[in-house]
Amino acid sequence: MTKGRASRIVLGVTGSIAAYKAAEIARYFMKRGCVVRVVMSEAAEKFISPLTFESITQQPVLRTFWEETQPGAIGHIALADWADAVVVAPASADCIAKAAFGFAESPLLAVLLATKAPVIMAPAMNVNMYEHPQTQENISTLAARGVAFVEPDTGDLACGWKGRGRLAEASEIFFETKRSLGPKDLLGKRVVISTGPTREAIDPVRFISNRSSGKMGVALAKEAYRRGAQVIVVHGPLSMTPRLPRRVSKISVTSAAQMREAVLSQLSLSPDIVIMAAAVADYRPAAPVSEKIKKSTSPSSIELISNADILLEVGEKKGESPRPFLVGFAVETGTPEELVAEVTRKLIRKNADLMVGNLAQDSFDKDTNRVCVVCRSGEYESIETAKKSEVARRIFDAIVKKG
Numbered sequence: 001m002t003k004g005r006a007s008r009i010v011l012g013v014t015g016s017i018a019a020y021k022a023a024e025i026a027r028y029f030m031k032r033g034c035v036v037r038v039v040m041s042e043a044a045e046k047f048i049s050p051l052t053f054e055s056i057t058q059q060p061v062l063r064t065f066w067e068e069t070q071p072g073a074i075g076h077i078a079l080a081d082w083a084d085a086v087v088v089a090p091a092s093a094d095c096i097a098k099a100a101f102g103f104a105e106s107p108l109l110a111v112l113l114a115t116k117a118p119v120i121m122a123p124a125m126n127v128n129m130y131e132h133p134q135t136q137e138n139i140s141t142l143a144a145r146g147v148a149f150v151e152p153d154t155g156d157l158a159c160g161w162k163g164r165g166r167l168a169e170a171s172e173i174f175f176e177t178k179r180s181l182g183p184k185d186l187l188g189k190r191v192v193i194s195t196g197p198t199r200e201a202i203d204p205v206r207f208i209s210n211r212s213s214g215k216m217g218v219a220l221a222k223e224a225y226r227r228g229a230q231v232i233v234v235h236g237p238l239s240m241t242p243r244l245p246r247r248v249s250k251i252s253v254t255s256a257a258q259m260r261e262a263v264l265s266q267l268s269l270s271p272d273i274v275i276m277a278a279a280v281a282d283y284r285p286a287a288p289v290s291e292k293i294k295k296s297t298s299p300s301s302i303e304l305i306s307n308a309d310i311l312l313e314v315g316e317k318k319g320e321s322p323r324p325f326l327v328g329f330a331v332e333t334g335t336p337e338e339l340v341a342e343v344t345r346k347l348i349r350k351n352a353d354l355m356v357g358n359l360a361q362d363s364f365d366k367d368t369n370r371v372c373v374v375c376r377s378g379e380y381e382s383i384e385t386a387k388k389s390e391v392a393r394r395i396f397d398a399i400v401k402k403g
Protein backbone atom coordinates (compact mmCIF):
# COMPACT_ATOMS: atom_id res chain seq x y z
CA MET A 1 0.00 0.00 0.00
CA THR A 2 2.84 2.36 0.80
CA LYS A 3 5.40 2.65 -2.00
CA GLY A 4 8.72 1.03 -1.25
CA ARG A 5 7.93 -0.54 2.14
CA ALA A 6 5.22 -2.32 4.06
CA SER A 7 2.38 -0.10 5.26
CA ARG A 8 2.33 0.45 9.01
CA ILE A 9 -1.11 0.05 10.47
CA VAL A 10 -2.05 0.88 14.05
CA LEU A 11 -5.13 -1.19 14.86
CA GLY A 12 -7.19 0.28 17.69
CA VAL A 13 -9.47 -2.25 19.38
CA THR A 14 -12.25 -1.02 21.66
CA GLY A 15 -14.78 -2.62 23.99
CA SER A 16 -17.39 -3.99 21.65
CA ILE A 17 -18.51 -7.62 21.43
CA ALA A 18 -17.01 -7.54 17.94
CA ALA A 19 -13.53 -7.07 19.48
CA TYR A 20 -12.75 -10.75 18.82
CA LYS A 21 -13.12 -10.06 15.08
CA ALA A 22 -10.20 -7.64 15.28
CA ALA A 23 -7.85 -10.64 15.37
CA GLU A 24 -9.09 -11.58 11.91
CA ILE A 25 -8.68 -7.98 10.74
CA ALA A 26 -5.06 -7.95 11.94
CA ARG A 27 -4.41 -11.16 10.00
CA TYR A 28 -6.18 -9.81 6.90
CA PHE A 29 -3.95 -6.72 6.80
CA MET A 30 -0.80 -8.74 7.52
CA LYS A 31 -1.56 -11.24 4.74
CA ARG A 32 -1.66 -8.26 2.39
CA GLY A 33 1.79 -7.09 3.35
CA CYS A 34 1.10 -4.64 6.21
CA VAL A 35 2.87 -4.43 9.57
CA VAL A 36 0.23 -4.19 12.29
CA ARG A 37 0.57 -2.90 15.84
CA VAL A 38 -2.36 -3.03 18.19
CA VAL A 39 -3.51 -0.57 20.85
CA MET A 40 -6.34 -1.83 23.05
CA SER A 41 -8.76 -0.14 25.37
CA GLU A 42 -9.23 -1.61 28.85
CA ALA A 43 -12.77 -2.66 27.94
CA ALA A 44 -11.50 -4.50 24.83
CA GLU A 45 -9.43 -6.75 27.10
CA LYS A 46 -12.69 -8.08 28.59
CA PHE A 47 -13.48 -9.54 25.16
CA ILE A 48 -10.08 -10.61 23.80
CA SER A 49 -6.65 -11.06 25.27
CA PRO A 50 -3.67 -8.88 24.29
CA LEU A 51 -1.73 -12.12 23.93
CA THR A 52 -3.88 -13.05 20.91
CA PHE A 53 -2.79 -9.86 19.13
CA GLU A 54 0.82 -10.19 20.24
CA SER A 55 0.92 -13.73 18.84
CA ILE A 56 -0.68 -12.72 15.54
CA THR A 57 1.21 -9.48 14.94
CA GLN A 58 4.51 -10.45 16.59
CA GLN A 59 4.48 -6.94 18.04
CA PRO A 60 3.87 -5.67 21.58
CA VAL A 61 0.36 -4.40 22.29
CA LEU A 62 -0.01 -0.92 23.80
CA ARG A 63 -2.41 -1.17 26.75
CA THR A 64 -1.59 1.56 29.24
CA PHE A 65 0.26 4.85 29.38
CA TRP A 66 2.68 3.40 31.88
CA GLU A 67 4.39 0.56 30.09
CA GLU A 68 7.56 1.12 28.10
CA THR A 69 7.59 -0.53 24.68
CA GLN A 70 10.95 1.07 23.90
CA PRO A 71 13.16 2.60 26.58
CA GLY A 72 12.90 6.37 26.46
CA ALA A 73 9.97 6.39 23.99
CA ILE A 74 6.51 7.65 24.91
CA GLY A 75 4.37 4.72 23.79
CA HIS A 76 1.33 6.48 22.38
CA ILE A 77 3.28 9.26 20.65
CA ALA A 78 5.77 6.79 19.14
CA LEU A 79 2.84 4.73 17.81
CA ALA A 80 1.01 7.81 16.49
CA ASP A 81 4.16 8.89 14.60
CA TRP A 82 4.96 5.38 13.36
CA ALA A 83 1.50 4.84 11.76
CA ASP A 84 0.76 5.24 8.06
CA ALA A 85 -2.89 4.76 9.03
CA VAL A 86 -4.81 4.28 12.28
CA VAL A 87 -7.69 1.82 11.94
CA VAL A 88 -10.19 1.59 14.81
CA ALA A 89 -12.10 -1.68 14.43
CA PRO A 90 -14.40 -2.21 16.17
CA ALA A 91 -15.04 1.40 17.16
CA SER A 92 -17.47 1.51 20.11
CA ALA A 93 -19.97 4.33 20.67
CA ASP A 94 -17.91 5.43 23.67
CA CYS A 95 -14.65 5.62 21.68
CA ILE A 96 -16.33 7.55 18.83
CA ALA A 97 -17.86 10.02 21.30
CA LYS A 98 -14.61 10.57 23.18
CA ALA A 99 -12.60 10.92 19.95
CA ALA A 100 -15.12 13.49 18.66
CA PHE A 101 -14.64 15.57 21.81
CA GLY A 102 -10.85 15.15 21.89
CA PHE A 103 -10.54 13.09 25.07
CA ALA A 104 -7.11 11.57 25.71
CA GLU A 105 -7.80 9.39 28.71
CA SER A 106 -6.59 6.13 27.09
CA PRO A 107 -3.59 5.30 24.88
CA LEU A 108 -5.89 4.75 21.85
CA LEU A 109 -7.60 8.15 22.29
CA ALA A 110 -4.20 9.77 22.73
CA VAL A 111 -2.95 8.10 19.52
CA LEU A 112 -6.04 9.44 17.70
CA LEU A 113 -5.26 12.96 18.92
CA ALA A 114 -1.56 12.79 18.23
CA THR A 115 -1.41 11.10 14.85
CA LYS A 116 -1.03 12.93 11.54
CA ALA A 117 -1.90 9.72 9.66
CA PRO A 118 -5.34 9.05 8.12
CA VAL A 119 -7.86 7.54 10.54
CA ILE A 120 -10.40 4.88 9.55
CA MET A 121 -13.16 3.87 11.95
CA ALA A 122 -15.41 0.81 11.68
CA PRO A 123 -18.24 1.19 14.23
CA ALA A 124 -19.87 -1.88 15.82
CA MET A 125 -22.59 -1.58 18.44
CA ASN A 126 -26.29 -2.03 19.19
CA VAL A 127 -28.47 -0.59 16.40
CA ASN A 128 -30.15 1.94 18.72
CA MET A 129 -26.82 3.15 20.01
CA TYR A 130 -25.58 3.49 16.43
CA GLU A 131 -28.66 5.34 15.23
CA HIS A 132 -28.81 7.59 18.31
CA PRO A 133 -28.60 11.24 17.18
CA GLN A 134 -25.63 11.81 19.50
CA THR A 135 -23.63 8.97 17.95
CA GLN A 136 -24.54 10.15 14.45
CA GLU A 137 -23.51 13.70 15.36
CA ASN A 138 -20.19 12.41 16.71
CA ILE A 139 -19.63 10.46 13.49
CA SER A 140 -20.42 13.58 11.42
CA THR A 141 -18.00 15.64 13.52
CA LEU A 142 -15.19 13.15 12.96
CA ALA A 143 -16.07 12.65 9.26
CA ALA A 144 -15.91 16.42 8.75
CA ARG A 145 -12.38 16.27 10.16
CA GLY A 146 -11.41 13.66 7.60
CA VAL A 147 -11.99 10.39 9.46
CA ALA A 148 -13.15 7.71 6.99
CA PHE A 149 -16.03 5.61 8.34
CA VAL A 150 -16.74 2.06 7.22
CA GLU A 151 -20.47 1.72 7.81
CA PRO A 152 -21.54 -1.29 9.87
CA ASP A 153 -23.47 -4.10 8.20
CA THR A 154 -27.12 -4.85 8.87
CA GLY A 155 -28.12 -8.17 10.44
CA ASP A 156 -28.48 -10.06 13.70
CA LEU A 157 -26.62 -8.31 16.49
CA ALA A 158 -25.01 -10.02 19.47
CA CYS A 159 -27.31 -8.03 21.78
CA GLY A 160 -30.36 -9.77 20.31
CA TRP A 161 -31.53 -6.84 18.16
CA LYS A 162 -31.60 -6.87 14.36
CA GLY A 163 -30.35 -3.87 12.40
CA ARG A 164 -27.31 -1.84 11.44
CA GLY A 165 -24.48 -2.38 13.85
CA ARG A 166 -22.43 -5.43 12.80
CA LEU A 167 -18.76 -4.77 12.25
CA ALA A 168 -18.02 -4.45 8.50
CA GLU A 169 -16.07 -7.22 6.75
CA ALA A 170 -12.26 -7.11 6.99
CA SER A 171 -12.08 -6.63 3.20
CA GLU A 172 -14.21 -3.45 3.40
CA ILE A 173 -12.03 -2.03 6.18
CA PHE A 174 -8.97 -2.87 4.09
CA PHE A 175 -10.39 -1.23 0.92
CA GLU A 176 -11.16 1.95 2.89
CA THR A 177 -7.68 1.98 4.41
CA LYS A 178 -6.10 1.57 0.97
CA ARG A 179 -8.25 4.44 -0.29
CA SER A 180 -7.13 6.64 2.62
CA LEU A 181 -3.50 5.86 1.79
CA GLY A 182 -3.88 6.04 -2.01
CA PRO A 183 -3.08 8.99 -4.25
CA LYS A 184 -6.07 11.30 -4.64
CA ASP A 185 -5.59 11.86 -8.36
CA LEU A 186 -9.03 10.48 -9.26
CA LEU A 187 -10.88 12.13 -6.38
CA GLY A 188 -14.44 12.99 -7.40
CA LYS A 189 -14.00 11.48 -10.89
CA ARG A 190 -16.70 9.22 -12.26
CA VAL A 191 -15.17 6.11 -13.81
CA VAL A 192 -17.18 3.51 -15.76
CA ILE A 193 -15.50 0.15 -16.36
CA SER A 194 -16.94 -2.73 -18.37
CA THR A 195 -15.50 -6.18 -17.77
CA GLY A 196 -15.98 -9.91 -18.25
CA PRO A 197 -17.43 -11.79 -21.19
CA THR A 198 -20.92 -11.50 -22.63
CA ARG A 199 -23.20 -14.46 -23.32
CA GLU A 200 -25.23 -14.74 -26.49
CA ALA A 201 -28.11 -17.19 -26.17
CA ILE A 202 -28.68 -20.00 -28.66
CA ASP A 203 -31.50 -21.56 -26.65
CA PRO A 204 -32.36 -21.56 -22.89
CA VAL A 205 -29.43 -23.88 -22.07
CA ARG A 206 -26.73 -22.97 -24.58
CA PHE A 207 -24.84 -19.84 -25.40
CA ILE A 208 -21.81 -18.41 -27.22
CA SER A 209 -19.23 -16.74 -24.98
CA ASN A 210 -15.47 -16.42 -24.51
CA ARG A 211 -12.75 -17.13 -21.95
CA SER A 212 -12.56 -13.68 -20.37
CA SER A 213 -12.48 -13.89 -16.54
CA GLY A 214 -13.11 -10.20 -15.88
CA LYS A 215 -10.15 -10.07 -13.46
CA MET A 216 -8.39 -7.21 -15.28
CA GLY A 217 -11.50 -5.03 -15.11
CA VAL A 218 -12.00 -5.87 -11.43
CA ALA A 219 -8.36 -4.89 -10.72
CA LEU A 220 -8.96 -1.61 -12.58
CA ALA A 221 -12.10 -0.95 -10.53
CA LYS A 222 -10.25 -1.49 -7.23
CA GLU A 223 -7.43 0.76 -8.37
CA ALA A 224 -9.80 3.56 -9.45
CA TYR A 225 -11.52 3.30 -6.06
CA ARG A 226 -8.17 3.41 -4.24
CA ARG A 227 -7.37 6.63 -6.07
CA GLY A 228 -10.60 8.27 -4.92
CA ALA A 229 -12.94 7.75 -7.89
CA GLN A 230 -16.63 7.00 -7.91
CA VAL A 231 -16.63 3.69 -9.77
CA ILE A 232 -19.32 1.92 -11.77
CA VAL A 233 -18.60 -1.59 -13.01
CA VAL A 234 -20.72 -3.08 -15.79
CA HIS A 235 -19.91 -6.77 -15.83
CA GLY A 236 -20.91 -9.79 -17.84
CA PRO A 237 -21.32 -13.24 -16.22
CA LEU A 238 -18.24 -13.88 -14.04
CA SER A 239 -17.22 -17.29 -12.73
CA MET A 240 -16.50 -15.85 -9.27
CA THR A 241 -18.25 -13.07 -7.39
CA PRO A 242 -15.67 -10.30 -7.52
CA ARG A 243 -14.61 -8.87 -4.16
CA LEU A 244 -15.13 -5.20 -4.85
CA PRO A 245 -15.63 -2.35 -2.36
CA ARG A 246 -19.34 -2.07 -1.61
CA ARG A 247 -19.29 1.60 -2.60
CA VAL A 248 -18.42 0.51 -6.15
CA SER A 249 -21.70 0.28 -8.10
CA LYS A 250 -22.11 -3.02 -9.89
CA ILE A 251 -24.36 -3.49 -12.88
CA SER A 252 -24.71 -7.11 -13.91
CA VAL A 253 -25.58 -7.90 -17.53
CA THR A 254 -25.58 -11.00 -19.70
CA SER A 255 -25.62 -10.18 -23.40
CA ALA A 256 -23.74 -7.65 -25.52
CA ALA A 257 -27.02 -5.81 -26.14
CA GLN A 258 -27.57 -5.43 -22.36
CA MET A 259 -23.99 -4.29 -21.87
CA ARG A 260 -24.45 -1.69 -24.61
CA GLU A 261 -27.61 -0.39 -22.96
CA ALA A 262 -25.92 -0.20 -19.53
CA VAL A 263 -22.80 1.56 -20.84
CA LEU A 264 -24.77 4.03 -22.98
CA SER A 265 -27.07 4.89 -20.06
CA GLN A 266 -23.97 5.68 -17.98
CA LEU A 267 -22.89 8.15 -20.68
CA SER A 268 -25.85 10.36 -19.81
CA LEU A 269 -24.31 10.79 -16.33
CA SER A 270 -21.21 12.43 -17.85
CA PRO A 271 -18.46 10.06 -16.72
CA ASP A 272 -14.90 11.38 -16.72
CA ILE A 273 -13.38 8.07 -17.81
CA VAL A 274 -14.88 5.07 -19.64
CA ILE A 275 -12.84 1.87 -19.85
CA MET A 276 -14.12 -0.90 -22.10
CA ALA A 277 -12.24 -3.88 -20.69
CA ALA A 278 -15.08 -6.31 -21.46
CA ALA A 279 -14.68 -9.04 -24.04
CA VAL A 280 -17.90 -8.22 -25.86
CA ALA A 281 -19.10 -10.91 -28.26
CA ASP A 282 -18.86 -9.63 -31.83
CA TYR A 283 -21.73 -11.89 -32.97
CA ARG A 284 -24.93 -13.39 -31.63
CA PRO A 285 -27.22 -16.12 -32.96
CA ALA A 286 -29.66 -14.55 -35.43
CA ALA A 287 -32.65 -16.46 -34.09
CA PRO A 288 -32.31 -17.68 -30.48
CA VAL A 289 -35.16 -20.03 -29.57
CA SER A 290 -37.13 -20.24 -26.34
CA GLU A 291 -37.32 -24.05 -26.22
CA LYS A 292 -34.30 -26.31 -25.82
CA ILE A 293 -33.04 -27.52 -29.21
CA LYS A 294 -33.27 -31.32 -29.21
CA LYS A 295 -30.57 -33.53 -30.70
CA SER A 296 -33.04 -34.87 -33.23
CA THR A 297 -33.73 -31.36 -34.58
CA SER A 298 -30.24 -29.84 -34.14
CA PRO A 299 -29.31 -27.50 -36.96
CA SER A 300 -26.03 -28.27 -38.74
CA SER A 301 -25.07 -24.58 -38.48
CA ILE A 302 -26.10 -21.50 -36.50
CA GLU A 303 -26.61 -18.23 -38.33
CA LEU A 304 -24.85 -15.34 -36.58
CA ILE A 305 -25.43 -11.62 -36.86
CA SER A 306 -23.16 -8.74 -35.71
CA ASN A 307 -23.47 -7.06 -32.34
CA ALA A 308 -23.05 -3.32 -32.10
CA ASP A 309 -19.50 -2.26 -31.23
CA ILE A 310 -19.95 -0.38 -27.95
CA LEU A 311 -16.48 1.19 -27.86
CA LEU A 312 -16.88 2.42 -31.43
CA GLU A 313 -20.29 3.89 -30.57
CA VAL A 314 -18.98 5.67 -27.45
CA GLY A 315 -16.01 6.92 -29.53
CA GLU A 316 -18.39 8.30 -32.18
CA LYS A 317 -20.57 10.03 -29.58
CA LYS A 318 -17.51 11.52 -27.92
CA GLY A 319 -16.18 12.94 -31.22
CA GLU A 320 -13.65 15.70 -30.54
CA SER A 321 -14.71 16.18 -26.91
CA PRO A 322 -12.04 15.51 -24.26
CA ARG A 323 -14.62 13.78 -22.03
CA PRO A 324 -15.08 10.98 -21.37
CA PHE A 325 -11.45 9.92 -21.59
CA LEU A 326 -11.98 6.70 -23.52
CA VAL A 327 -9.91 3.56 -22.98
CA GLY A 328 -10.23 0.37 -25.03
CA PHE A 329 -8.71 -3.07 -24.66
CA ALA A 330 -7.62 -5.43 -27.41
CA VAL A 331 -6.76 -9.10 -27.04
CA GLU A 332 -4.78 -10.46 -29.94
CA THR A 333 -2.69 -13.43 -30.92
CA GLY A 334 0.63 -12.94 -32.73
CA THR A 335 3.92 -11.26 -31.87
CA PRO A 336 4.37 -8.26 -29.50
CA GLU A 337 5.24 -6.06 -32.54
CA GLU A 338 2.07 -7.09 -34.38
CA LEU A 339 0.17 -6.37 -31.16
CA VAL A 340 1.27 -2.72 -30.99
CA ALA A 341 0.44 -2.18 -34.69
CA GLU A 342 -3.03 -3.77 -34.36
CA VAL A 343 -3.80 -1.92 -31.12
CA THR A 344 -2.83 1.41 -32.72
CA ARG A 345 -5.16 0.70 -35.68
CA LYS A 346 -8.04 -0.10 -33.29
CA LEU A 347 -7.40 3.04 -31.22
CA ILE A 348 -7.75 5.25 -34.30
CA ARG A 349 -10.73 3.38 -35.77
CA LYS A 350 -12.68 3.49 -32.49
CA ASN A 351 -11.60 7.04 -31.52
CA ALA A 352 -10.19 5.95 -28.14
CA ASP A 353 -7.74 8.09 -26.16
CA LEU A 354 -5.78 5.11 -24.91
CA MET A 355 -5.76 1.46 -25.88
CA VAL A 356 -4.39 -1.41 -23.83
CA GLY A 357 -3.25 -4.43 -25.81
CA ASN A 358 -2.48 -7.89 -24.54
CA LEU A 359 -1.81 -11.28 -26.04
CA ALA A 360 -4.37 -13.99 -25.26
CA GLN A 361 -1.69 -16.29 -23.81
CA ASP A 362 -0.53 -13.60 -21.35
CA SER A 363 -3.94 -12.76 -19.96
CA PHE A 364 -6.72 -15.36 -20.09
CA ASP A 365 -7.35 -17.25 -16.82
CA LYS A 366 -4.35 -15.58 -15.20
CA ASP A 367 -3.78 -13.33 -12.19
CA THR A 368 -0.96 -11.66 -14.11
CA ASN A 369 -0.86 -9.80 -17.39
CA ARG A 370 1.65 -8.31 -19.82
CA VAL A 371 0.35 -5.34 -21.80
CA CYS A 372 1.23 -2.46 -24.05
CA VAL A 373 -0.46 0.89 -23.49
CA VAL A 374 -0.80 2.90 -26.70
CA CYS A 375 -1.90 6.54 -26.77
CA ARG A 376 -3.18 8.77 -29.55
CA SER A 377 0.22 10.23 -30.42
CA GLY A 378 1.38 6.69 -31.24
CA GLU A 379 3.67 6.60 -28.20
CA TYR A 380 3.45 3.34 -26.32
CA GLU A 381 4.60 1.85 -23.05
CA SER A 382 5.22 -1.84 -22.44
CA ILE A 383 4.28 -3.20 -19.03
CA GLU A 384 6.09 -6.48 -18.42
CA THR A 385 4.39 -9.44 -16.70
CA ALA A 386 3.05 -8.34 -13.31
CA LYS A 387 0.03 -8.97 -11.08
CA LYS A 388 -3.16 -7.53 -12.58
CA SER A 389 -3.35 -5.13 -9.59
CA GLU A 390 0.07 -3.72 -10.51
CA VAL A 391 -0.84 -3.56 -14.22
CA ALA A 392 -4.02 -1.68 -13.24
CA ARG A 393 -1.94 0.80 -11.25
CA ARG A 394 0.34 1.43 -14.24
CA ILE A 395 -2.64 1.80 -16.62
CA PHE A 396 -4.17 4.45 -14.34
CA ASP A 397 -0.80 6.21 -14.10
CA ALA A 398 -0.95 6.47 -17.92
CA ILE A 399 -4.61 7.60 -17.87
CA VAL A 400 -3.91 10.30 -15.25
CA LYS A 401 -0.87 11.48 -17.22
CA LYS A 402 -2.74 11.71 -20.54
CA GLY A 403 -6.24 12.57 -19.29
Ligand code: CTP
Binds near residue numbers: 279309328
Ligand atom coordinates in the same frame (compact mmCIF):
# COMPACT_ATOMS: atom_id res chain seq x y z
N1 CTP B 1 -15.78 -3.93 -28.09
C1 CTP B 1 -17.01 -3.37 -27.91
N2 CTP B 1 -18.10 -3.91 -28.52
C2 CTP B 1 -17.97 -5.00 -29.32
C3 CTP B 1 -16.69 -5.57 -29.50
C4 CTP B 1 -15.62 -5.01 -28.87
O1 CTP B 1 -17.13 -2.39 -27.19
N3 CTP B 1 -19.04 -5.50 -29.88
C5 CTP B 1 -14.62 -3.28 -27.43
C6 CTP B 1 -13.95 -4.15 -26.38
O2 CTP B 1 -14.51 -3.95 -25.10
C7 CTP B 1 -12.51 -3.66 -26.44
C8 CTP B 1 -12.34 -3.25 -27.89
O3 CTP B 1 -13.65 -3.04 -28.40
O4 CTP B 1 -12.32 -2.50 -25.66
C9 CTP B 1 -11.58 -4.19 -28.77
O5 CTP B 1 -12.28 -5.33 -28.97
P1 CTP B 1 -11.81 -6.41 -30.07
O6 CTP B 1 -12.77 -7.54 -30.03
O7 CTP B 1 -10.38 -6.70 -29.88
O8 CTP B 1 -11.95 -5.55 -31.38
P2 CTP B 1 -12.72 -5.81 -32.69
O9 CTP B 1 -13.03 -4.46 -33.21
O10 CTP B 1 -13.87 -6.70 -32.47
O11 CTP B 1 -11.62 -6.45 -33.62
P3 CTP B 1 -11.29 -7.96 -34.04
O12 CTP B 1 -12.28 -8.85 -33.37
O13 CTP B 1 -11.41 -7.92 -35.50
O14 CTP B 1 -9.90 -8.16 -33.56
